[in-house]
Amino acid sequence: MLYLIGLGLGDCKDITIKGLEAIQRSEKVYLEAYTSILTVGQDELEKFYGKPLIQADRTFVEQECDTMLSEALTATVSFLVVGDPLGATTHSDLMIRAAQMGVKTQVIHNASIMNAVGCCGLQLYSFGETVSIVLWQENWRPTSYYDKIASNRKVGLHTLCLLDIKMKEQSWENLARGRKVFEPPRFMMVHEAAKQLIEILEIKEEEATSRESLAYSPESLAVGLARIGTENQKIVAGSLKQLTETKEILGGPLHSLILPSTSLHPLEWDMLSMFALDQEWFQENKKYYVK
Amino acid sequence: MLYLIGLGLGDCKDITIKGLEAIQRSEKVYLEAYTSILTVGQDELEKFYGKPLIQADRTFVEQECDTMLSEALTATVSFLVVGDPLGATTHSDLMIRAAQMGVKTQVIHNASIMNAVGCCGLQLYSFGETVSIVLWQENWRPTSYYDKIASNRKVGLHTLCLLDIKMKEQSWENLARGRKVFEPPRFMMVHEAAKQLIEILEIKEEEATSRESLAYSPESLAVGLARIGTENQKIVAGSLKQLTETKEILGGPLHSLILPSTSLHPLEWDMLSMFALDQEWFQENKKYYVK
Structure with a gap:
């Protein structure tokens, strides 16, 4: 058994x-x-x-x-x-x-994070495809999750972004030499993911026909989550740009990030406001999310 | 506290x-x-x-x-x-x-059902918006979930359908007379939901420009789930039409139903085959789902 x-x-x-x-x-x-x-x-x-x-x-x-x-x-x-x-x-x-x-x-x-994420107030029913954001390396900077986020937002769905976890990874050198020496574990943080999402935007901007056709902007609402389901979990909500400055606020791993849809239920908004990094920003932006 | x-x-x-x-x-x-x-x-x-x-x-x-x-x-x-x-x-x-x-x-x-549903083998990452299917009443036959299923399938996502639960409901007469008399609990079953989804199809067929533009057909792959997370859970996979005949096979509540996307990971398919109502149907239909 x-x-x-x-x-x-x-x-x-x-x-x-x-x-x-x-x-x-x-x-x-x-x-x-x-x-x-x-x-x-x-x-x-x-x-x-x-x-x-x-x-x-x-x-x-x-x-x-x-x-x-x-x-x-x-x-x-x-x-x-x-x-x-x-x-x-x-x-x-x-x-x-x-x-x-x-x-x-x-x-x-x-x-699991797939259902516990409901604790931020966003409706589980309204999540679309989940994406995994990876730590970029010098020669490997995938942007494929941008399209999934775009596809979710287009049909009014939230996107949960799971952030990279590197456990027992070997360096290229150790791998090549067949040495079973592992790098220390590495966990991607919300501020890193937010920065990367903004960088992707700069790449996509060149391809896009107009700013408006982009899936999100640095001013889009985003939610940072740390250690969900533990007793010292931490949730923050604000613009993607604000989330790039949350290294100290959020603390240790595991982190996840959500890019909510642009059309929220009033209760979703009210609950997210409890986690606002900047209440003023929340006041000003409500009109774009709760219609 | x-x-x-x-x-x-x-x-x-x-x-x-x-x-x-x-x-x-x-x-x-x-x-x-x-x-x-x-x-x-x-x-x-x-x-x-x-x-x-x-x-x-x-x-x-x-x-x-x-x-x-x-x-x-x-x-x-x-x-x-x-x-x-x-x-x-x-x-x-x-x-x-x-x-x-x-x-x-x-x-x-x-x-919760929102993450335990992974036990059927479909990737949790690839679920889109969750829909709630309601028990139709004589004068109230909503079809709004059809559009959400269509929207999910269009972008390659699975749809989890939660089936209606009626607890402590009052009849119109008792409600009107202010009598606190409640109807017995009523739980929608997979075979009822499958039938209803096919009926919706007949309604939508009249509106649609072609059969191909419909979100699904009676021959579409669907998954019926009963009592997920309990020791006598039961999962069946087959065509939506086959699922209309599962009353005895699935047994008591709670039930849910999934309309998978039309593009499955080979492992998703292999695991679903373990729950096939008809292995022959599975063999024949593999080509439409695993590309």
């Missing part, structure tokens, strides 16, 4: 009773450790569960998961994922492989 | 440790009882929490919540919501009102 268990977003105590009981019944417990993080480390989780955890990194999940699945044919095994276990394709892959091997699975769901 | 606590989707044990501890610290515990249901009743929850629960129906939450908020000014109060507490506008309203009254709040998140 393989349990896929969501750990939620905060600390040890965000697991469900059902999830905790499944862990305690398990002979082996794997911790998926590359798509997200909790506010507590592996030590603390092990202490809380009373079980040792085996780290499952990307290579393990994508290439070596048959070992774990074979174990689950005869033993009770748990696979722990921060948030909900089935947000990402990789874990669908695991479910399909399990079915092929005849392993019984049970998913124990939990909150 | 007011805790807004998500109960998740299944039974008593889907609450988080953090949520359970907050309930146990609370002097009063309200149960929001009209937007969704668990597989267990209030009695069982009370036994599990060791606390009496006060039912909060729609009227209470929308009109009388100041009583609860006043209590939360001086006492510890919990407000329990099936799924996650902040999926719907009504509860944003509660958060705003709490802030106005100076009541401290904390949200304890949990899984």
Whole structure:
């Protein structure tokens, strides 16, 4: 039996009773450790569960998961994922492989950023496609998410932007030399994402037929979210430009950013105003968002 | 202090440790009882929490919540919501009102249909606007969700359709006479929703310039979901027409339905095939969805 268990977003105590009981019944417990993080480390989780955890990194999940699945044919095994276990394709892959091997699975769901984001006041119903914003590198500056944001805004939908997480990445040099030396984890912050979105705008401006045809502007309403679902979560709302100056205000990871649609429900606006970086800006801009 | 606590989707044990501890610290515990249901009743929850629960129906939450908020000014109060507490506008309203009254709040998140739906294998990232399908009445047959489905499919996004729940509704006669007599709860099922979506198609066909310009057809791929997040959940995938015949297969509430986009990731398709009503139909239709 393989349990896929969501750990939620905060600390040890965000697991469900059902999830905790499944862990305690398990002979082996794997911790998926590359798509997200909790506010507590592996030590603390092990202490809380009373079980040792085996780290499952990307290579393990994508290439070596048959070992774990074979174990689950005869033993009770748990696979722990921060948030909900089935947000990402990789874990669908695991479910399909399990079915092929005849392993019984049970998913124990939990909150993930995909639904907890409702805490900023924007209606979950009105979100369009979710985009992932990546940390630009010298020779790799993708802008493809611009089109998805544009497409969402065109039909009046909000865009949740998940910000890049780099866990156990190798430098080109170490990769080339086959050295298993990993770079320190790196988490993209709201101020970096906001800056990058404005830079993309400058690129797109040259291609666009008019300023008005652009998907957003530095003056567009945006929402910055830090550590959602934890006890010290922080939400800020203001212009994209204002969000470039939030490094100190928002603090540590994980961060996400939302580009809301240009047509908000009055309650969405009222709740966002509770997180305004600048109340005056909010007063002045209400007319563009609440019609 | 007011805790807004998500109960998740299944039974008593889907609450988080953090949520359970907050309930146990609370002097009063309200149960929001009209937007969704668990597989267990209030009695069982009370036994599990060791606390009496006060039912909060729609009227209470929308009109009388100041009583609860006043209590939360001086006492510890919990407000329990099936799924996650902040999926719907009504509860944003509660958060705003709490802030106005100076009541401290904390949200304890949990899984909701909005993220648990990932268990069918469709990528959460690729969902567009969520629609609510209502039970048609003799003189009220809205079709507005057709346009939202059309808009999602046009840009390659899946549509999650939440199906109508009628809790504590009054008949027109009882309402007119001011009698507080309520109809039995009524939950829309996948086969009813599928039938209704096909009926809408017949209406739209007259308006449309060509068959091809319609958002979907009776042969379009659709996914029926029952009791997601519970231990006896059931998922079926097939044509919308096939879904009209799933009354016995899917069983009791709650149900939801998905109209996927016409362009699926191969893994999405593979996982959906695990739930095929008719493997032959799946084989034949793969070419239209996985390009």
